[in-house]
Amino acid sequence: MQTAPPSQHTAALPLLFFAALIWLGLLAYAHPWHDLDLRLGDILMRRAIATRPPPPEIVLIDIDQASLDHPQMLELAGNWPWPRAIHGELLAFLALQQPRAIVFDLIFSEPDHFRPASDQVLEDALRQTPAYLPLVVTNGETSRLADLPPLLGIRPGRQADPEAGLALLAPKALSPEVWRTGLINFLADSDGLGRSYWLNYPHAGWSLPSLPARVAADLGLPVPAQERLPLHFYGQPFSHLSYASLFLSSLQENPGDLPDLRDKIILIGAAAPGLHDLRPTPLGAATPGPEILATALGNLIHQDYLRPLPPSLAPWLGALCLSLLALASRRQINPLLQGTGLALLSLVCVLAAYFLLHYNHLWLPFSTLLTLWLFYAACALHAYLRERQQREYALQLFGRFVDPRVVDSLVAGKALAVAQEGQRQEISVLFSDIRGFTRLSESRAPEEIVRLLNRYFAAQTEIVFTHEGTLDKFIGDAIMAFWGAPVASPQHASQAVAAALALQERLLAFCEELGEDGADFDVGIGVHSGPAVVGFLGAARRLDYTAIGDTVNLASRIEGLTKGVARILVSASTREACLAEDPKRFTFIDHGEFPVKGREKPVRLYEPRSPA
Template identity: 50%
Template sequence: MKPLNRYAYLVLLAVVALLVGADYRWRLFERVDAQAGDVLTRATVHARAPSPDIVIVNIDQTSLEQLNDEAGSWPWPRAIHAELVSAIAAQQPKAIVFDLLFNEADTFRADSDALLRDTIAATPGVYMPTVLLGDGQGAKLADLPASLGLIRTPQAQPDARAPLLLPLVLAPASWHGGLINFDHDRDGIGRHYLLYATRDGWRIPAMPATLARDFGWPHPDRTRMRLNWTPRHATVSYADIYLDAGRETPQRPKNEFTGKIVLIGTAAPGLMDLRPTPLSKTWPGIEILATAIDNLEHGNWLRDAPRPWFAALAITIAALLAVGFQLGINSLWLGVSMAAISVIGAGAMWLAQGRLWFLPLAMPLVWGWVYYALAALVAYVKERARREATVRLFGRFLDPRVVGQLVAGGAIDSAPAAREVTVLFSDIRGFTSLSETRQPEEVVALLNRYFSRQVAVVFRHGGTLDKFIGDAIMAFWGAPVDDADHARHAVAAALDMGRELEAFRAELALDGIDFDIGIGVHTGRAVVGFIGADDRLDYTAIGDTVNLASRIEGQTKGVARVLVSQATRDACGDRYHFDDRGEHHVKGRAEGTRLYEPRLIEEKR
């Protein structure tokens, strides 16, 4: 086997390892881990309960319809929001968090803006949102009010700017809050929430980070966190709160907002605050904010495991598969093992998420399957090449159709080994006379035709052609394929070769020429397999059994066309009738060898 073929699985492992390194360096296939996490999230989300401390006041479609007469079409006069804040604040909530922007003044209803400005200024615990735009110059961060909670790091540039949408309708002292930017991954799905944005050494906090700081909640010291999704939080309609002005009704308990974090936002489809998340392509933005706040309040956001560990895991899985393929383990069993590893990996992801860890196991598993598929393809190509080479090789000795079946079933054993076989030698009598009356080219053509017919007989009876020795043929039965009836098949072939000779002579009109064959058959143990030098191997049989078969063929002249040994006669049982042709002394043996002429039962005389 060539070195490249010998180490093909290791070379493939090196290629996959490089691809894994590129993947985890540039996050080329990060989406696979993300989408696997999405599937797991949807499957387990109902096992987690939303925080009872968070209530959403939703500007839903009902609110838009019920307040149409009083507030008109959207956007409503800011006085409406001012009255809602007063109604909620009367119940002493923990915080009132707006998910609505107030960055532009209402030039037609200045008094309405003033009412909201004064109400927010007089109400503690109100948080107002800001948004960081993707482009633009914006205001100098050093000039913004302290209420925004900007953090100046040692690397902060004094002239740094950021394009922020600020709540300019309100007094600067009321700008306390944070960013509510939708933080999506490269595939557009929101799986994280922004905690801080950075600009030239300045950190701009997001709304959840500001709440965590104010209430002393632990939070990750990073720019974003992976959300641990829950079902929807408790929600009441904006119109119900506004129209009831905080009065107790049968549908709502008294002081329903006391001690709660109240989020004011919209899930109405027409107001376009719906975002793609693992749970839905149209998940309300207010719910995303609620989930982030919920996670920080309870410290149950998902922690990201170090990705290099999983790059190493991907290479380890591929390496184990490489060892398996290199050892010749069946591809099916390796596939079953890979499936078991995948099931274990999925279970590990599920258990880890319950313990607040996000394990990016999907990509190691995908890379394992990639390696398995490529290695299985290499194994298939190598096996097919091996089979084709074996078919070509054994096609010299066996019927190619039989070889194809045997190779497909893996039944051929070519390693040299001692086996019980039956050996046949066939030699032409009178070939010299025939050669003297014809041209050499014609003689060769006749000999080739004769050999073709006789080899067809050998193959027809399941024999293995060993070699041509001048005008002689050597064949054997019982290898490379086990054959319990190898003696019977060899004798049948010998008799059939005689009949084939008669047909050949009749075809050539050789009745007047002494052209005959002698066939000797013997059964015994011989070493069979590929024997020879590294660059020249022949599949052959060697040993005393072969020698005796050749000697028996030499005794046929003047006795019988076919002679077999006592061992062959005994191995054939009662399939044939055997005429005893006496004891013969053959070269190399001190004792005589009893020989028999086989006949079909119906030919018995």
């Protein structure tokens, strides 16, 4: 049974295209490559922010290792944690510098039972100079949100649960009257890295503002109405001051050169590694928590936080993806050109993403680009499997008729489809018939005759294939072959004549092998060139690749006229075609005109010979 041709399996490509559309839909809603998208974005971000300076109005006062180990600080405050009076005294000193805001990134969750007066010093300083204190959502005993102080900034929504509770780590060491708080919980993505900061923490219909959102709102800055703030990091360091240096300067009657803190936003936090306020971000595995908080504040101050692509661009991006998918699926385009084009497109997309990130603060995900590559790989695999199937099908169809080397060219071209449909082509047809076979069969056993014929036919088939011919069929003890199809050849006449002469030489060698029995063994070969219809004829279960038409009939008649004239005879059209191709390749002996059954005019025939 014949295998279904490759044309019947082309439904796989529309299915592949449909699968790509489904994949684009999954990207839009399920984000299957979210983590990989984030990591590629981190690489691009680090390149884009390498020279990005932080806002100069933000100053970080670091409780660094030098502050913890400073001899005077050890003498005044002892080991960490320091008495809270230290922070109160520093707060009072900073208030004299007239900053815009002071933010503590320190949690005062438990009263100091051994030094209660120290807590009171900090509380008194906060009453004189309100500062922002952190709030942390944690595990443990919950507090009813409706009962919490208004200074926490917690807002109920339309469907807020009045009985909702949340475990909060609040500054309980101080009176609620000075609780101007905001959330500082670390917000990690699925891979554990922090790329965003909470703006409004949602819980049971309630909303808890983050510390950066609270500060920005009080300063009159616009705060986006969203839960998360995508951080646009800074590649250059913030302005840092050592806590110990500034505190010790505040104790002097006439401090020396103090930094200008007027109208600054001051952030006091832990930077020493031993205080464990380090978090993984795209900048590194140990980014100090105060710097993440400062980044969120800076983004809100300058409104340069990252933004997704505008929704108006989504249809255009989708149309571009569909166009590229359709282009990648076209068989007429060279796969190398497809791959090169997609590589150039990838480079353009990366440059565009860099430009949008660096100058417009827009975040371009890479998922679409990865999808295009995946679809290209699927198309390449489909093309490879299709070509392999086409080759196997061509081998199955043509392996009996032509040399395997010719099949390779059939796979690359359109000859397979043409052969299945049938087409009129210029060809040269050769008929070769054995003479003296009857006498030979009378002197030998039938089994031996079959072996001799198989040897002879194998030799003739090899010669036909060597001269790039197509073996049509065996007709009893005769052979039909033709040139010029399935692969068109302008030298089909010369190839056919050359094959006829080679068959004659092989005949002589075969007769010598037969000895006395080969004396009467001979062949007649007729060749004619002209138009014929070439293709597969038959039923689905039995197909033959053959040529039909007057050219084939005349070639058969010419072979019948060779007896008593010459071993090989060719028509005038074959002779003219050979001379047009190469006048010196063959010589032709004119044997005159011969009447042919079915034709009104006689046919002039020639005997070809090699110049040698």
